[in-house]
Amino acid sequence: MCGLDVKVEDERVTLIRGNKDDVWTKGYLCPKGSALGHLHHDPDRLTTPMIRDGEEWREVTWEEAFQRCEELIHPIVEQHGPSALTAFVGNPAGHSYSLSRYLSQMIGPSGMPHIYSAGTVDQWPKNVTSILLYGNQWLIPAPDIARTDYWLLMGGNPHASGGSLMSTPDALGQIEAIRARGGKVVVVDPRRTKTADVADEWIGIQPGTDAAWLLAIINVLFEEGHVTLGHLEGMVEDLDAIEIACKDFTPESVASLTRVPAETTRRIAGEIAAASAASIYGRIGLCNQEFGTLASWLIDVLGIVSGHFDRPGTLMFANPVPFPLGWLASTKVNGMPEFGKWQSRVRGAPEVLGQVPASCLAEEIMAPGPGQIRCLINVAANPAISVPDSARLEAALPHLDAFIAIDNYLNETTKFAHVILPGPSPLEVPHFDDLLWAFATRSVGKWSEPIFPLDRPDEWEILIRLGQILAGKHDADTDVAAIDDAWFSMLCQATGIDPAKALPLYDHGGPERMIDWSIRVGAFGDRYGERDGVTLEDFKAAPDGLDFGPAVPRAEEAVCTPDGKIHLAHEYLLSDLPRLRARLDASVDGMVLVSRRHLRSKNSWLHNVRVLVKGKDRCTLLMHPEDGARLAIADGSTARISSEAGSILAPVELSDEMLPGVVCLPHGWGHDKEGTRLSVAREHAGVNNNLLAPGDFVDTLSGNAAVNGIPVEVVPA
């Protein structure tokens, strides 16, 4: 989403800078953006499809590659039917218009009963709370930090991540600005991050206990008469149930569990009540934990009951320029979700919003019987590293009869594939960000032309062709344009546009036509001439982007529950409170592990880009000096870290930024595997922290992985 100025000489990118005239980022840029040229020119990046024969990889034509997919997939479909097929969808699908808009065109025709995704190691708890509270799983309110005077930031570290489910340029600059205008920023995290360093206050919290702490704050608001719904009065139900739910959770009763002194909790409650516009925000640290759904839910509840919701400076619903495809669904039309409609075959894990924990995939590949997974389509994911209990998945992948990867690297996951179909580099495709504008509190849109031509199929076409092969058809018979037209027509109909009117306006299909559609049916679009508004042409004429201003209160328009109201206390959510309540009486002891991110990484990849990995080793175990002294572990020495799932070695960095009793490893490392093509990453291999994450350690309500708060033992190695 950052505006880039890309300088190209003789077909090579020589410099990338932040575009000062960009209406959104105004010159701000993180190191990932400035390294896109290096990524593009990385000699290890795949640009030709590859087929594996035993240990050997062979570059082939696209026709041969799809032919091979057919040979591998058709016998499985014939003998076992679609229940033997699945897909794993990874994070970069969210950055790519082509992948995210066309995934359904692979999954739908294939008939695969369900898929796995990085979503259950990420935001699944938030999806659950959003569908229950607002009627759509992707209607997730974002903190309006540009206008807030109080930012309570829990389990997020924008210094590294740039912000997540909160699209903003220069989050640290925003913190400075909040403080400069007399506001306050409080960071709640087991680690005193670099974000905490620029904030006013850091509150060190025991991992996994945020829900209890948030209940205690809400308790104080009720006790002290600070509960106010403001303009949402009449739209919010179940306030009484919330008051009852937080009764047992007082600042005093949660103090030993959370390790937050009662007076701090009371003071923060008072500060939230007194703030004129507070943004309450929780991110990956609140989702990827044992009580992920409760914590994610209570973030919104706290915002709503303190009157800090749907107003400038508080949690707000975005009003994005491109219409989010995910917003088409609503519980008003489809009814409230049922959870646990089916269970996973082996573990019996209940389905939540159509998925079970990503860690289930390993056993679904290994366990024989009807429904055994024999074919995996891996789309922009590296689950051999990113999924909990990754050693089991890594051991399972070679057992697949057909493993097709759409990926740009031969890495820890794709090395097991039978066929790799490479996607384009970001500089070879047009870009109009889509998904992430749904979490921004400004309405902006920007179009970028591709910088280099693409001389091979783009990913949307790959997905369409694979979808037909999975449906048992011959690739040679696939009419990509016809399927694309049908998909486009369906979307037109779903948004009240006559396809017969829209289709003739375009001389070609693909993502660009979809972008135009999403702009035209979006908040500021012309609805194909029904009203005054913008089209893609307007953005093409404005390379620095078009800005339609800050978010406006729109809960009434956005919420799409059956009765249009926000029901704060759904039974499904309340049902998990006794489990949390029981923790208040348990004592906290032993060491726990949390994850962290790095500014110059993106999960498990970008480690093959030299400018992004050079410098000192980043894959270290952070540990408080007191723990180091107690365990006789010196700074710079190697420790053995063991959990129920596995045991690994890592160099130790003693630092008082950790809460004693909590250790921290980054995720996404472990590039020392044989058979990959990652020459730079291999030199900076690090170790995979998901070897320590037990696959069944999940947030009960969402099935989301609890990769934070893992009980571990640490000893000198």
Ligand SMILES: Nc1nc2c(c(=O)[nH]1)N[C@H]1C(S)=C(S)[C@@H](COP(=O)(O)OP(=O)(O)OC[C@H]3O[C@@H](n4cnc5c(=O)[nH]c(N)nc54)[C@H](O)[C@@H]3O)O[C@H]1N2
């Ligand atoms: N322990 C622990 N585990 C975690 C987390 C954690 O905090 N701690 N975080 C979790 C989170 S939030 C996430 S999102 C997941 C991420 O999990 P994944 O999505 O599985 O992992 P990534 O490292 O993002 O893998 C991206 C893959 O996409 C490929 N790729 C990059 N760009 C493109 C492209 O344009 N097209 C295609 N086709 N491929 C591309 C890369 O080569 C790489 O193989 O990890 C999760 N795992």
Ligand SMILES: Nc1nc2c(c(=O)[nH]1)N[C@H]1C(S)=C(S)[C@@H](COP(=O)(O)OP(=O)(O)OC[C@H]3O[C@@H](n4cnc5c(=O)[nH]c(N)nc54)[C@H](O)[C@@H]3O)O[C@H]1N2
């Ligand atoms: N540069 C860069 N940017 C990224 C990524 C990247 O890898 N590199 N990954 C992207 C992805 S996929 C995502 S999902 C986002 C995530 O964005 P963020 O949520 O900002 O992710 P992190 O930087 O991992 O920060 C999570 C914080 O939660 C804390 N934490 C852990 N457990 C708990 C807990 O129980 N309670 C509390 N209160 N805090 C806890 C950790 O110590 C850590 O500081 O970042 C995205 N942006």
Ligand SMILES: [Mo]
């Ligand atoms: Mo993520």
